[in-house]
Amino acid sequence: MKILVVEDDPILNKNIKETLQASDYQVETVYDGLLAERLLKKENFECIILDINLPGKTGYDLCKSFRTYNNHTPVLMLTAFDDIEDKIKGFESGTDDYLTKPFLMKELLLRVHALIKRSKMNNHSEQDTDTLFAGDITIQIPQKKVFRQGKEIVLTPREFQILKKLCENKGEIVSKKDLIAEIWGNGFDANTNTIEVYVNFLRNKMDKPFEKNSIKTKVGYGYYLEIE
Numbered sequence: 001m002k003i004l005v006v007e008d009d010p011i012l013n014k015n016i017k018e019t020l021q022a023s024d025y026q027v028e029t030v031y032d033g034l035l036a037e038r039l040l041k042k043e044n045f046e047c048i049i050l051d052i053n054l055p056g057k058t059g060y061d062l063c064k065s066f067r068t069y070n071n072h073t074p075v076l077m078l079t080a081f082d083d084i085e086d087k088i089k090g091f092e093s094g095t096d097d098y099l100t101k102p103f104l105m106k107e108l109l110l111r112v113h114a115l116i117k118r119s120k121m122n123n124h125s126e127q128d129t130d131t132l133f134a135g136d137i138t139i140q141i142p143q144k145k146v147f148r149q150g151k152e153i154v155l156t157p158r159e160f161q162i163l164k165k166l167c168e169n170k171g172e173i174v175s176k177k178d179l180i181a182e183i184w185g186n187g188f189d190a191n192t193n194t195i196e197v198y199v200n201f202l203r204n205k206m207d208k209p210f211e212k213n214s215i216k217t218k219v220g221y222g223y224y225l226e227i228e
Contacts, residue, residue, distance in 0.1 A: 001046040001116065002026040006036040006062070007078065008054050012101075016049060019105040020112070033057030040066055044073075046116050049108075050095070051078045052086070060093045067094035071144070071157050074115035076108075084193065091197055094156055097184065098194075114185035134167040135214070135227035137206070148210055158183060159202050162195070166215065166225040175222035199223060 003020055007013040008031045017027045028043070030036045034056035040048070048066075052059040063075055077095040079086055087098055097111055130141035138147040144160055146153045155163065161183045165174055176195050184194075203215050216226050 002028065002044070003047045003049065003112065004036065004039065004043075004045045005029045005049045006033065006054060006059070007031070007049070007051045009051075015105065016108065019109060023109055025112075031055070033059070033062045037062055037065060040070075046073070046119075047112055048073060048075045049078065049112070050075055052090070053080070060089055063090070063093040063095050067156070072119060074119045076111055076115060078103075084197075087194075088197055091156075091158075091194075091201070096158060118183060118185045132164065132167045134170045134225055136210075137163075137167060137214075137225075139164055139167055146206075148206060153205050155205065156201075158198055159205070162198055163202055163206065166223060170225045170227050173218050173222045173224045178222070195223075 001024075003025050005013060005016050005020070005027060007016065007029070010031070013029050013031065017029050020027045025046075028039065028045070030039060031054075033054040036050075036054075037057060040062075050059045050063060054062070059077055063077070066073075066075070071094075074096045075094065076097045076099060077090045078099050078101060079090070080101045082100040090098060096115055099108060099111060132139040132141065136149050139145070139160075140147075141164070144157075146155055146160065146163065162179060165179060165182050179195050199215060199217075206212070207214055214226050216224050218224060
């Protein structure tokens with residue numbers, strides 16, 4: 001399995017590479033956003049580890065352009081700031097997970113393992129004939145397409161997975177822990193606010209344009225889809 005590391009700090013880049021190689025991953029490293037962009041268009045990777053502040057092209061812009069042609073390869077973004085606005089910007093660009101510097105290499109490995117495992121499970125578990133219906137919401141699973149009242153809504157991969165889980169359990173509460181385990185795996189930090197961020201994105205796309213309030217929060221329990 002091959003991983004791309006895009007980090008302009010040579011020491012951190014080297015440490016990440018050696019850690020991944022010790023776990024039997026093949027690793028390609030680059031230090032520049034524009035070089036990484038060219039490489040991503042030529043080669044396939046199981047996971048991408050991406051710094052935000054890069055010469056040539058920022059991690060945000062690189063991830064956003066990558067998502068125009070690849071929605072399945074997981075991206076782990078590295079940031080020096082544990083700021084919710086930075087994370088929201090990253091998730092909007094298409095990243096799957098965050099690590100705030102400084103971090104332990106053991107945690108990096110856990111995140112990478114979980115992202116790759118979840119990506120493989122999601123890519124292989126869906127049957128070609130599956131279509132989900134929940135009220136006026138239709139999900140075409142193999143095509144990764146979502147419709148509400150006949151209008152197609154473009155979702156990111158993680159938004160799609162959360163909506164799919166809620167639709168599969170329509171009317172029933174799905175805990176934050178279960179959502180995280182379903183999408184990122186059990187190695188992901190259950191105390192993260194990642195789910196809240198994505199649920200907010202979903203509401204802005206699925207509910208707000210249709211003057212609906214379908215995606216509900218049960219404080220202390222989780223989320224559920226209320227069908228009229």
